Amino acid sequence: MKQPVKQHLIDPEICIRCHSCEAACPIGAIEHNGNNVVVKAEACNFCMACIPVCPTGSIDEWRVVETPYTLDEQYGWTELPAQATLASGADEDAPEALDSAVAELLADAHKGAGGKAKAPASASKPSVNLYPMGKPAQATVQGNYRLTGENADADVRLIILDFGAQRFPVLEGQSLGIIPPGLDKDGKPHLPRLYSVSSPRDGERPNYNNVSLTVKRAPGGVCSNYVCDLKKGDKVDVTGPFGATFLLPEDPKARLLMICTGTGSAPFRAFTMRRQREGLRGGGDMTLFFGARTPDSLPYFGPLNKVPSRILRKHMVFSRIPGVPKEYVQDRMLVEAEDVAEMLADPNLHIYICGLRGMEEGVEKAFVNIAESTGTPWATLRDAMRGEGRYHVETY
Ligand code: A2P
Helix, strand or coil: CCCCCCEEEECCCCCCCCCHHHHHHHCCCCCCCCEEECCCCCCCCCCCCCCCCCCCCCHHHCCCECCCCCHHHHHHCCCCCCCCCCCCCCCCCHHHHCCCHHHHHHHHHHHCCCCCCCCCCCCCCCCCCCCCCCEEEEEEECCCCEECCCCCCCCEEEEEEEEEECCCCCCCCCEEEEEEECEECCCCEECCEEEECCCCCCCCCCCCCEEEEEEEEECHHHHHHHHCCCCCCCEEEEEEEEEECCCCCCCCCCCCEEEEEEEHHHHHHHHHHHHHHHHCCCCEEEEEEEEEECCCHCCCCHHHHHCCCCEEEEEEEECCCCCCCCCCHHHHHHHHHHHHHHHHHCEEEEEEEEEECCHHHHHHHHHHHHHHHHCCCCHHHHHHHCCCCEEEECCC
């Protein structure tokens, strides 16, 4: 009988094909075709360099196998196979049947970056990867509008893409990929860059087959400059849709606590628009902590201020207003600790965090502090919420 081994895999349903893992892998053990991103079993040395860079947690998948899945098998997957029962009779649901070496492997296989992301139980079923890299959809630019003030140092834009007769269904919280034209420094076609969709499922304009993106121009950024310079009528190659966990609960009682910086606001704009268009039916309120440098550089500052506070409680915080102390989202969470603690105690609460990776640590510390007053340690609460599909993080 073959000795079982641990195999590192990527969940194709959750992966948003941002290729960060591929760039982070120091030994070239991760590769892709037009469909999936996969791990070479014989090359992966479990160095874990790819784990923290993945914005979705789809990289954090492990199986104990007697024969590793081949690249061809992985390329063909639309979903990850369950842990198979091993010839020894062992599977993860029957730990008593395991010999200790396999038990250790399986326990180890579940030690990852912090648990598997799960969609809200009531979320709609998303479509994923309908247009892979090898067969992108072609969208037409319908609009390109600057969202930040003329004096703001950041150029953030609302880009509207129309899909015409092509079916491109997206749910709020999903992302799509844009393939910049031309070749990279190695003479290969550029990989798609990922952007969160900032419009609701029925379109930026209701019942139009269009989506919007919120894109910040990055100095020297190949794709962000391409996107920010697009003109009405331009044609764009689009992959996706991607993402199967960072989704809006359909349950109208679900309360949303959304925490973001900068363009991390994109999915929350989609969530808010969806709920506004649907009408508030079940009492699920929404609270937003949004951090930016100045009001001028906060995307959607004007429109957000117009959303009534009975629909959305807004905490917009600024870090670079001259003469005013710097404030981050986590600082404001502590100021609003009583309200946040009340939300944490509610089993209808869903938490979403989106934006700069750097904010995660500060937000985590704020939650630790606030959860103390609820009597449940934050780590326990967070892991339970994640397991119930009520805790979602997408940072980059
Ligand atoms: P800062 O003034 O320190 O850069 P950006 O404009 O770069 O997209 O950032 C959006 C906001 O996030 C800015 O106000 C920025 O503040 C803030 N920010 C930067 N680092 C952190 C962090 N570690 N935690 C929370 N907010 C942060």
